[in-house]
Amino acid sequence: MLAHEIKNPLSGIRGAAQLLETAVVDEDRALTRLICDETDRIVSLVDRMEVFSDERPVDRVPLNIHSVLDHVKAVAKAGFARNIKISENYDPSLPQVFANRDQLVQVFLNLIKNAAEAVGDRPEGEIILTTAYRPGIKLSVAGTREKVSLPLEFCVHDNGPGVPSDLLPHLFDPFITTKTNGSGLGLALVAKIIGAHGGIVECDSQSQRTTFRVLMPASKGANEYDDTSRP
Numbered sequence: 001m002l003a004h005e006i007k008n009p010l011s012g013i014r015g016a017a018q019l020l021e022t023a024v025v026d027e028d029r030a031l032t033r034l035i036c037d038e039t040d041r042i043v044s045l046v047d048r049m050e051v052f053s054d055e056r057p058v059d060r061v062p063l064n065i066h067s068v069l070d071h072v073k074a075v076a077k078a079g080f081a082r083n084i085k086i087s088e089n090y091d092p093s094l095p096q097v098f099a100n101r102d103q104l105v106q107v108f109l110n111l112i113k114n115a116a117e118a119v120g121d122r123p124e125g126e127i128i129l130t131t132a133y134r135p136g137i138k139l140s141v142a143g144t145r146e147k148v149s150l151p152l153e154f155c156v157h158d159n160g161p162g163v164p165s166d167l168l169p170h171l172f173d174p175f176i177t178t179k180t181n182g183s184g185l186g187l188a189l190v191a192k193i194i195g196a197h198g199g200i201v202e203c204d205s206q207s208q209r210t211t212f213r214v215l216m217p218a219s220k221g222a223n224e225y226d227d228t229s230r231p
C-alpha cells in the first residue's frame with residue numbers, strides 16, 4: 001500500500017516534468033530530465049523494496065541449475081561483463097533444484113554483477129561459476145533437533161580485491177553498499193530469495209579470492225544423485 005502511495009504522486013511529478021520539458025529553454029531541459037531520472041530511480045527502489053515484503057509462496061519446479069547459470073552468463077556477457085572472462089566448473093550429474101526460475105536468475109545476476117563490479121577492468125580478472133554435490137552439509141533447525149540437508153552447492157568466485165572486512169558482518173543487510181550508485185539491495189535480495197527456498201548463502205572473502213556460496217536442498221522427487229556417472 002505504501003509503495004502504491006509513493007508511486008502515484010511520483011507518476012504525477014514525472015508527467016508534469018515531461019510536459020515542462022517541451023516548454024523550457026534548452027539549458028533548463030537538464031533539470032526536467034533530472035526530475036524524470038530521479039523519480040524513475042525512486043520507483044525502481046520502491047519496486048525492489050516491494051519484493052522484501054512479499055510473503056506469497058512462489059511457484060517452484062525442478063530445475064537444472066546449469067541452464068539457469070548459462071542463461072545468466074549469457075545475459076552478463078551481453079552487458080555488464082562484456083570484457084570479463086567467465087568460466088565454469090560444473091558437476092554434470094548434479095540433481096535438480098526445486099526452485100522458482102526467475103528468482104534464481106535474479107540471485108545469480110546479482111552475484112555475478114557484484115563479482116564483475118569487483119573485478120572491474122583488470123586484465124587478469126576472472127569469474128568462475130562452480131556447482132557441486134555436498135551430501136555432508138546439514139543445517140540445524142532452530143528450536144528442534146531436526147537437521148536439513150543442503151547438498152546442492154552453487155558458487156560464484158571472483159579474483160577481485162575482496163569484500164572490505166568491516167562490511168562482512170552486515171553484508172546481507174539491506175542498504176549496505178560501498179558503491180556511489182549502489183542501492184545495497186542486491187545481496188539482501190539474494191539472502192531473502194535463497195532463505196525462502198530453504199537454503200543459505202554465505203561469503204568467504206580474501207584479497208584475490210572471493211566466494212559467494214549458495215547451499216540448497218535437493219529437489220523433492222528429483223533423481224537421486226547419480227554416482228555412476230562420476231569419473
Ligand SMILES: Nc1ncnc2c1ncn2[C@@H]1O[C@H](COP(=O)(O)OP(=O)(O)OP(=O)(O)O)[C@@H](O)[C@H]1O
Pocket residue numbers: 110114115118158160161162163164167171176177178179181182183184185186187188210
Ligand atoms: N564479489 C564481491 N567482491 C567485493 N565486494 C563485494 C562483492 N559482492 C558484494 N560486495 C560488497 O558488498 C556490498 C553490497 O553488495 P550489494 O549487491 O548488496 O549492493 P551493491 O552492489 O552495492 O548495490 P546494488 O546491488 O543494489 O547495485 C557492495 O557494495 C560491495 O562493497
Ligand SMILES: [Mg+2]
Pocket residue numbers: 110113114186187
Ligand atoms: Mg550488487
